[in-house]
Amino acid sequence: MKTLVWVEHEGGALKDATLSAVTAAAKLGEVHLLVAGEGVGGVADAASKIAGVGKVHVADNAAYAHALPEAVAPLVVELMGHHDAFVAPATSNGKNIAPRVAALLDVMQVSDILSVEGDKTFTRPIYAGNAIATVKSNDAKLVITVRGTAFEKAAAEGGSGAVEAVSAAASGEGSKFVGAEISKSERPELTSAKVIVSGGRALASSENFHSVIEPLADKLGAAVGASRAAVDAGYVPNDYQVGQTGKIVAPEVYVAVGISGAIQHLAGMKDSKTIIAINKDEDAPIFQVADIGLVGDLFTIVPELTSKL
Amino acid sequence: MKVLVPVKRVIDYNVKPRVKMDGTGVDLANVKMSMNPFDEIAVEEAIRLKEKGVATEVVVVSIGPAKAQETCRTALAMGADRAILIQTPDDVGSTVEPLAVAKLLKAVADEEQPGLVILGKQAIDDDSNQTGQMLAALMGRPQGTFASKVEVSGDTVTVTREVDGGLETVALAIPAIVTTDLRLNEPRYASLPNIMKAKSKPLAAKTPADYGVDIAPRLETLKVSEPPKRSAGIKVADVDELVAKLKALGVAA
């Protein structure tokens, strides 16, 4: 089987999520990549070095600059003339593009796969990860998105894929990129961090969130996450949300501070290796999944913890 | 401008789903069902557009078993003008797949000619996150997914999107497809008088065959199982013990 993996990149660098998608694709067969964007020569070179990659198709055109699905999907469809499976990471961009490709190919997408069980058989989470479905596709071609935390990252070095320019007529009218407000942070990225400290509604204000959660995260070299309640209340931006409908994370250590542990939150973090919970309610559901729990007031516990680290 | 809002009947978000013993699916017998939360947000947004004088009519459409009528009525009680129920046999497994839903919605859109179709970003049962994008592809129209802000001006809709890195804004030519994220709005509760009024609002009953769409599934579910269980660990008594644990884990010096 020949697979085509959509390469996610930003600011001239490959995104880690691509490497997990490559690992999943390699379980299906030969791995080809698609690098689409503007001025992406460097990305294409980096992509060609990913271990196990056969060919790198490069579409360098202003129309692909912001990964707009209206432009990228037709390009993918054209390349799918000689590939059997389209694979994208289940990131916000991947989720935006892949179903558009699937519909154009008249294929039912398999979303957010956790494992490859056979040629056309996969497992995927449903009902906020409270059930795992094993599904087999009966379509002629496959369109798949890959949960990054479920697959090892392919080695970024060691490959020598052939880079080939694609000359597709760029389309995609009707949609225009206006702008972006991207959160800047010195901290590790949530989805690839080894340690995450997350705060919930209990933080009660943006000031508290920053003055209580961030110093602890700094001490642990951790990324910062949040529950939906903390995001809705405006303590932190939307991209901090961990959960069923936010980011899926699986760090070595996840520290949940003042988070109750609703199923929608657990869906995003319960594959973490070690879960630590700090909550004043000893019956909070988060303690049912926590490896280490500490019952008490976060406003005394967290500053004390930070000072003792 | 008409606004079309697809609404799905799903397990209530407060219910903890249980996998059936025979591994064929999730047990939905005697379980509370509700409108998909993202669809409530979509209905709310459409009603607000009508209240602002931007939309002229809000039409909701649901694809599902006879009971999906309740979901339609809920949307009508919130303020939608009329509903279309595309009824599927009760034994179609749990739900119709996103690709078939998108094809049915395309057929409805061809008839209704809405300026905007506002869907939820994700159904909380299948967690597919596909239908809106598929509909946009089938209609050959632009899409603004994961919306946290929607502004219509003339024949353009400007959508602020929640993306991995923060927020992104796109301007789309109408007709366009929008999918909602959690922060778009806070849906209203239907008042009792409005619930009563909704009973007399029009609800058209259709079938997939009326639209000539084949809803046979493309994905075969071989098995549904429980995820690996995590068990509760230990509780530490104080911060010093926690510090010791963090050191043992190698995350603190």
Ligand SMILES: Cc1cc2nc3c(=O)[nH]c(=O)nc-3n(C[C@H](O)[C@H](O)[C@H](O)COP(=O)(O)OP(=O)(O)OC[C@H]3O[C@@H](n4cnc5c(N)ncnc54)[C@H](O)[C@@H]3O)c2cc1C
């Ligand atoms: C469609 C849908 C999608 C959703 N998606 C997500 C998602 O992706 N991610 C997500 O997180 N949620 C999601 N939710 C929301 C979810 O259901 C919960 O409402 C949310 O996770 C609760 O956040 P919380 O734990 O911060 O707040 P709460 O549930 O209010 O919990 C606060 C906790 O803090 C504790 N506490 C209070 N004060 C203190 C103190 N001083 N010291 C210590 N502990 C204290 C309390 O005991 C309580 O356990 C979604 C909901 C819906 C309907």
Ligand SMILES: Nc1ncnc2c1ncn2[C@@H]1O[C@H](COP(=O)(O)O)[C@@H](O)[C@H]1O
């Ligand atoms: N059976 C259905 N009836 C009506 N709308 C649906 C149906 N299935 C999906 N949708 C719409 O598509 C959105 C995304 O669903 P999904 O792609 O299944 O995650 C939902 O939030 C609904 O707006």
